[in-house]
Amino acid sequence: xxxxxxxxxxxxxxxxxxxxxxxxxxxxxxxxxxxxxxxxxxxxxxxxxxxxxxxxxxxxxxxxxxxxxxxxxxxxxxxxxxxxxxxxxxxxxxxxxxxxxxxxxxxxxxxxxxxxxxxxxxxxxxxxxxxxxxxxxxxxxxxxxxxxxxxxxxxxxxxxxxxxxxxxxxxxxxxxxxxxxxxxxxxxxxxxxxxxxxxxxxxxxxxxxxxxxxxxxxxxxxxxxxxxxxxxxxxxxxxxxxxxxxxxxxxxxxxxxxxxxxxxxxxxxxxxxxx
Amino acid sequence: xxxxxxxxxxxxxxxxxxxxxxxxxxxxxxxxxxxxxxxxxxxxxxxxxxxxxxxxxxxxxxxxxxxxxxxxxxxxxxxxxxxxxxxxxxxxxxxxxxxxxxxxxxxxxxxxxxxxxxxxxxxxxxxxxxxxxxxxxxxxxxxxxxxxxxxxxxxxxxxxxxxxxxxxxxxxxxxxxxxxxxxxxxxxxxxxxxxxxxxxxxxxxxxxxxxxxxxxxxxxxxxxxxxxxxxxxxxxxxxxxxxxxxxxxxxxxx
Numbered sequence: 177x178x179x180x181x182x183x184x185x186x187x188x189x190x191x192x193x194x195x196x197x198x199x200x201x202x203x204x205x206x207x208x209x210x211x212x213x214x215x216x217x218x219x220x221x222x223x224x225x226x227x228x229x230x231x232x233x234x235x236x237x238x239x240x241x242x243x244x245x246x247x248x249x250x251x252x253x254x255x256x257x258x259x260x261x262x263x264x265x266x267x268x269x270x271x272x273x274x275x276x277x278x279x280x281x282x283x284x285x286x287x288x289x290x291x292x293x294x295x296x297x298x299x300x301x302x303x304x305x306x307x308x309x310x311x312x313x314x315x316x317x318x319x320x321x322x323x324x325x326x327x328x329x330x331x332x333x334x335x336x337x338x339x340x341x342x343x344x345x346x347x348x349x350x351x352x353x354x355x356x357x358x359x360x361x362x363x364x365x366x367x368x369x370x371x372x373x374x375x376x377x378x379x380x381x382x383x384x385x386x387x388x389x390x391x392x393x394x395x396x397x398x399x400x401x402x403x404x405x406x407x408x409x410x411x412x413x414x415x416x417x418x419x420x421x422x423x424x425x426x427x428x429x430x431x432x433x434x435x436x437x438x439x440x441x442x443x444x445x446x447x448x449x450x451x
Numbered sequence: 452x453x454x455x456x457x458x459x460x461x462x463x464x465x466x467x468x469x470x471x472x473x474x475x476x477x478x479x480x481x482x483x484x485x486x487x488x489x490x491x492x493x494x495x496x497x498x499x500x501x502x503x504x505x506x507x508x509x510x511x512x513x514x515x516x517x518x519x520x521x522x523x524x525x526x527x528x529x530x531x532x533x534x535x536x537x538x539x540x541x542x543x544x545x546x547x548x549x550x551x552x553x554x555x556x557x558x559x560x561x562x563x564x565x566x567x568x569x570x571x572x573x574x575x576x577x578x579x580x581x582x583x584x585x586x587x588x589x590x591x592x593x594x595x596x597x598x599x600x601x602x603x604x605x606x607x608x609x610x611x612x613x614x615x616x617x618x619x620x621x622x623x624x625x626x627x628x629x630x631x632x633x634x635x636x637x638x639x640x641x642x643x644x645x646x647x648x649x650x651x652x653x654x655x656x657x658x659x660x661x662x663x664x665x666x667x668x669x670x671x672x673x674x675x676x677x678x679x680x681x682x683x684x685x686x687x688x689x690x691x692x693x694x695x696x697x698x699x700x701x702x703x704x705x
Binding site for chain 2: 212215216217218219220221222223240245246247250253275276277278279280281282283284285287290292294295298321322323324325326327328360361388389390391393
């Protein structure tokens, strides 16, 4: 596969928009779906996925791979994901640089890793196992985080770049997550972008966030904020032509409103491209 | 992996149950963001799957039930779809003196809603029609093996929570649940999840069909309920076929 297929501009497909997505011809180049929502036997989710896939490229985005857990990959989960990949033939397959389970206890959240050499070796080895099973590269997404660990010896961007290099995987760069984590931890967001290897980035995410006390939280429940649009323009300059999508999971507006927001992404990328 | 495993075990205990000491673990930030998100996400997932139980209990009581359930049965599946798989049994097991006990009927309402969740995205399968059965010919009908469509569940209830469910669905005040055993068939017709409370004789044979009984077996079982079971069995067969609740065992239909 090409590490960065030129997919254009996509949206996350969520159940309240199923009917509108299929009824018309929304100006969306591709759809990203949450893999776990379709690891089911049948019914409406699978029907929608079949129909969407027949008309658009689809990207599978997972939340339960738990690539950073200090325990083996869940083979049952991986087998089911592999079957879905075989069926859907997605343009890209991604999950997060995080851990979501330990000792059978599932967090259903994206928990951060300590950025250590030990964690780096573990993640690299597990990405290799996943890519071998899926017979394709995967992308890992930088998470939003709300703590940093005392044990960390590497920066997050440095860690992610090294994982991608050693494991030969791609990067899904979430611009909102860069902004959220940089704000929460006092990182330099532009330096973060600069530390990410251009040739590894195959997809960009945009999303909104909210504030909880003094912390920014990646809630996907608002429109993309001006600061993230500014950072996105810088990402477009560094990673030109990379597929971009907007995630929205709560306070879902009508599909037309999300498409209008996607048009802002198109215009931003075009403006950067035009100089 | 010892250091990473130990760190993750400490993090998990702190976030999910507040157990442990964060000193030396985190360099900066707020673990409380994760603790809040963990509880909120699980509550949201169970709200989505059990809207009638939440409506019947009220939001605060439901949240307390969920907190108790998650503490007793931490999530074990990679998918939130399975989070509520043990909720009904958990509610059944609570002592009435337990602070989170929701009433003796609550487990049954959770059971009914859970069946609907599982049927929603259960396996696809074409339902049998009257024409399919007619095409087999009269001689073959007695030996006809029956089965519910794969996306179905036969749910035995001890309480009249089907009536509670229906009232809430209609936006009406729910009647009090009473102890009155009944059987509900939940199935998916095309993409729509449906349930129906079965007649007493129908309830008696529903588990037999789930176990792969033939039409003759159904007739035999109905002897206890009707002097002449054949017409009743035929009427039920037509009812089930018209409801798209039945399939014929392979190889009669794929």
